Amino acid sequence: MSLTLEQITKNFRGFQAVEGVSFALERGEVVGFLGPNGAGKTTTMRMIAGLITPTSGKIRLEGKLSAMIEEPSFYPYLSGLENLKYAATLAGIPERSVGAALERVGLTERQHNRVSAYSQGMRQRLGLARTLMTEPDVLLLDEPTNGLDPQGVADMRDLIRDISSTGMTVLLSSHILAEVEKICPRVLIIAKGRIQADGRVRELFNQLGAEGVSMNIDTPEVDKALELMKNQSWVQDVFAHAGGTVVARIAHDDLFRVAPLMVEHRLPLLGLRPDVESLEQIYLRAVGDKTLAPTRADAAAQGNTGNTVKA
Amino acid sequence: MIFRVALAELRKARFKKRFWVLFIVMGVLVPLLQVLAAYFITRSVDGSSLDGGGNVSSAIAQNAATAFSLTRNFLGAALPFFILPIAAITGSFLIGEERGFKMWKVILVAQPNRPGVLTGKFLAGVTLLSMLILAAAVSSAVIGFLANLLLFQVPLQGDWGTLLPLLLLQCLVVAAPLALSMLLSSLIASPAMSLIGTVLLPSILEGIALLSISSQLNQVTPLNAPFQALKIQNLLQEIPRYFLTRNLNLGTGFAGSSASGGLFGGGGGGFGGGGNNPFNNLVSFSWSEIGWSVMVSAVYAAAFALLFWLAWRRRDVLD
Numbered sequence: 001m002s003l004t005l006e007q008i009t010k011n012f013r014g015f016q017a018v019e020g021v022s023f024a025l026e027r028g029e030v031v032g033f034l035g036p037n038g039a040g041k042t043t044t045m046r047m048i049a050g051l052i053t054p055t056s057g058k059i060r061l062e063g064k065l066s067a068m069i070e071e072p073s074f075y076p077y078l079s080g081l082e083n084l085k086y087a088a089t090l091a092g093i094p095e096r097s098v099g100a101a102l103e104r105v106g107l108t109e110r111q112h113n114r115v116s117a118y119s120q121g122m123r124q125r126l127g128l129a130r131t132l133m134t135e136p137d138v139l140l141l142d143e144p145t146n147g148l149d150p151q152g153v154a155d156m157r158d159l160i161r162d163i164s165s166t167g168m169t170v171l172l173s174s175h176i177l178a179e180v181e182k183i184c185p186r187v188l189i190i191a192k193g194r195i196q197a198d199g200r201v202r203e204l205f206n207q208l209g210a211e212g213v214s215m216n217i218d219t220p221e222v223d224k225a226l227e228l229m230k231n232q233s234w235v236q237d238v239f240a241h242a243g244g245t246v247v248a249r250i251a252h253d254d255l256f257r258v259a260p261l262m263v264e265h266r267l268p269l270l271g272l273r274p275d276v277e278s279l280e281q282i283y284l285r286a287v288g289d290k291t292l293a294p295t296r297a298d299a300a301a302q303g304n305t306g307n308t309v310k311a
Numbered sequence: 312m313i314f315r316v317a318l319a320e321l322r323k324a325r326f327k328k329r330f331w332v333l334f335i336v337m338g339v340l341v342p343l344l345q346v347l348a349a350y351f352i353t354r355s356v357d358g359s360s361l362d363g364g365g366n367v368s369s370a371i372a373q374n375a376a377t378a379f380s381l382t383r384n385f386l387g388a389a390l391p392f393f394i395l396p397i398a399a400i401t402g403s404f405l406i407g408e409e410r411g412f413k414m415w416k417v418i419l420v421a422q423p424n425r426p427g428v429l430t431g432k433f434l435a436g437v438t439l440l441s442m443l444i445l446a447a448a449v450s451s452a453v454i455g456f457l458a459n460l461l462l463f464q465v466p467l468q469g470d471w472g473t474l475l476p477l478l479l480l481q482c483l484v485v486a487a488p489l490a491l492s493m494l495l496s497s498l499i500a501s502p503a504m505s506l507i508g509t510v511l512l513p514s515i516l517e518g519i520a521l522l523s524i525s526s527q528l529n530q531v532t533p534l535n536a537p538f539q540a541l542k543i544q545n546l547l548q549e550i551p552r553y554f555l556t557r558n559l560n561l562g563t564g565f566a567g568s569s570a571s572g573g574l575f576g577g578g579g580g581g582f583g584g585g586g587n588n589p590f591n592n593l594v595s596f597s598w599s600e601i602g603w604s605v606m607v608s609a610v611y612a613a614a615f616a617l618l619f620w621l622a623w624r625r626r627d628v629l630d
Contacts, residue, residue, distance in 0.1 A: 049420045065421040073413035073459035078326055089319035090418065092312075130417070 002169040003029045003048065003065075003138050008057035009248045010043055010193075018193045021057070025138070025171060030164040032184035033173040034283055040193040041173045045140050046103035047071055048171070063137025070142050072127025076116035080107055080126050083115055087130050101129040107161065120150045121152035128159060145176055157183060181279040193288040202284050212236055215258060217246040225267055232261070244270075312424050316431025317438065320405060324439055327404060333397055334443060338450030341389045346458040349375035350377035353463070372463035379469030381455035382448050388480055390444065391560040395488055399509035401440055402492025405432045407502040414626045429623055431563045433616065436489045448478055466578075480605055481561050487608040488559060490615035497622045517554045525548065553612050557602035 010018040018040040021310045025031055035041045046052040048059055049067040074083045084098040090255055102108050105125040110118070116125065124144060130154040131139060141160070141189040145153045153176065158184055164170055174180050180187060181201060189197040219225045229238040234257060250258065255274070262269045324330055353368040374380045409415050419426060459465060490508040499505040528543045551557045 046628065048519075050417075051416055051419055052423060053625055053627060067416075069416050069420070071413075073417055074413065074414055075323065075326075077328075078323065082323075086319050087417065088322055089315055089322065092315050179568065195598050 001170070001190060002029070002062050004058075004060040005044075005048070006058040006060075008044065008047060008059065009055045010040075010052060012056045016193055018047070018054075019095070021190070021193070021195055022196055023188055023195060025169050027062075027137075028164075028167045028170055030160075030170040030172065030184050032180035033171055033186040033190065034180060034187055035130060035173075035190035035288075036178065036287055039190045039287070041190055042070060042142055043302070044190070045142050045171070045173060045195075049140055060065075061138060064134060065140070066131040066134050066136035067140045068127045068131045068144060069138035069140070070143060072123055072130070072245060074115040074123065074126065078116065079112050080118065080122075083126065084130055084133060091134050093134060097133050101133040102126075103169060104132060105129040106155075106283040117291055120147040121149065121155075124148060124152070124156065125159075128156070132163065136168065138171070139163065140171050142173045143175065144172070146177060153179060177279045177283055187279070189283060189286045195223045197282075197286045201279060201282075202288075204279075212249050213255060214275035215248050215250050215255065216241075216271070216273040216275065217248060217258065217262070217269070218244060219246065219266050219268055220244055220270070222246060224265075225262070226233055228261065228265055230268065232257075247275075312427035313431040313434060316428050317435040320432060320435035321376075321438060324435075329400055329404070330371060330439070330443065333393075333400065334446055334450070337385070337389065337393055337397075337443070338447030339448075341385060342451040342454040345375045345381060345384060346454065346462070349458075350462055350527040369465050372459065372465040373468055376455060377459045377467055378452040378468070379463065379467065379471065379474070380457035380476075381451040381458075383469065383474055385448055386474070387438060387560075389479070394485060394559050395510045395513070395556075396506075397443060398485055398488035399442060399492045399506045401436045402453055402489055402496050402505055402509060405496075406434050406493045407496035407505050410495070410500065411502060413630045419628055425623060426620060429620065432485075433490065433493065433619075435449055436493065437482070437486050438552050440485040440489060444482055444485070463606065466583075471473060472535065477561055477601070480601060484559060484605060484608040487555060487611040488548050488591075489620060490609065490612050494619040494622065496616050497619060513555045517551070517556060521547070552603065553607060555608070558607040558611075561601050562602055 005024070006022050008018060009016070021040070021044055033041055033045070040179045043052060045067065046069060047054050049065065049069060051069070056191060065232055074080075075086070078086065080102065081098065084101060085095055088095055088098050090113070097300065099108070102111050107125055107129065110122065115123065124147070128141075128144065131141075141190060144160070145156050148156060157179055160170065160172065164183070172180065172184060184201070186200050187197070187204065188195060217225060219227075222240050222244055226240045227249045229235050229246060234254040235248050235250055238246065240246050248258070258272060259269060337527045349371050353371050356371075375384065399402060409418060418428060419425060459467070488509065491513070492505070495508045495512070496502070496507040525547050528547070
């Protein structure tokens, strides 16, 4: 394991920010770290980075760690180049690494400009360059796409994909779930300071996803189709959309029945479209009822690691 | 680690305008103002009955417009005004600024050797202040040399062999106010308040301490015991020798030291204009007093550094 957290707890003067968080990242894994504001993501990342001392628990790290926690910070009166040189001197790495890091994030041309003149996207890229410069084994990225425009988000996503292909272990926190879904095969979901779900995205769909699929049936005979579907025992729920679509909730195993049924009753079928559930829906389901205080049962189950779900 | 941090901080300081401004004020403006004043005074007394056959104007030039005199005046007379502010500014640059720019999370990330980082910053601060003082002293010497060459042409006098060790020791003594400034910058979120605190707090606390001690002693002093009163008076005069501000500057004269042959005094230990120099005792010192000041400053530096370290020992970086 590259990084292992065992029962990490942080108490800020009576406020329990993180409670019994345990997980392990394998070498080369890219893991999404999701949770609402105040869930304990940043506190957990700061503890891993050594910026905050845990109240209890153990953090085991193998190899070198680098982190970009929240918005990257720089000395505004220094240029991008000088900021990286400063970090390189602190880390004891040769200054030639600075040029390579700047090139990697596409900031070579603006390296002599003061950071105060950089856009948000440039600052994010410079922050990433600084974290990559040390060639870490484990990389913590806390909201790296914050404040970026769509192109910036796409660029950052490509950069993170590049990084992950080098075998680096990455823990990525983000509010943009679609991005996490694209980059991270595995996600951790935290709420109220506790891990609520931990597993591969596909597995979480199976565990936390709704039963069945919402099938959109496009037909000009909406009323007849609606009536027909209502009479089928294998249809869990059905309603009609204005504009000629019947939406039927059907179990995965019964999906094949829809088209033959329509044909059998001579109802014109223009299209069949299943609603694909997104990570966002899974996430909302995992954290949705965690606005209340955690129960004792939650606390008892917290010690488990691996592909677990606490719904 | 310590030297890496110190090197990174010193490199960063090059880009900080405030240090260049401080150098210009201490090393250029202050000596230039002295040269200007000396020039106008010598011009006004030159050839007049006040001049005493050229002795007075020559003495003025020797004490306010030569390489030696300007360096000596910087060290003995100007530096006391600057030493606390420059230490406060340096401490703010090294510690307070990191909080303002949210740089602690960059500097201390995955950093197992936090004491090493803090020690490196302290070392950088002492080096930076020493460089500033040395640069200002060298600049004063250069300006004095040029001024004498171009304007006065008086014979050069002065014992550099005594002044240089004094200058180097002065660079060590700045460690105490620097440690205080770093401590206050760690404890106080506002950079302005930590700057003001470093400059004013020692004097205020020392004043309060002296006042309270003297008022307590006055209450217990029997009015009919003049010997006791004299003893207490001597005690009250001794107490400031333990104060931080009193021991910060090695070039200033200490009470009574001029009588035992000061830096520019007429006695055997002095150097300067000699017995007829009207500027005798302008700045005076003795090596025993300097040793005492270095020792007291070192104790303060160690105490502040310990408190600074304790403040950071298990500190969470939340900025």
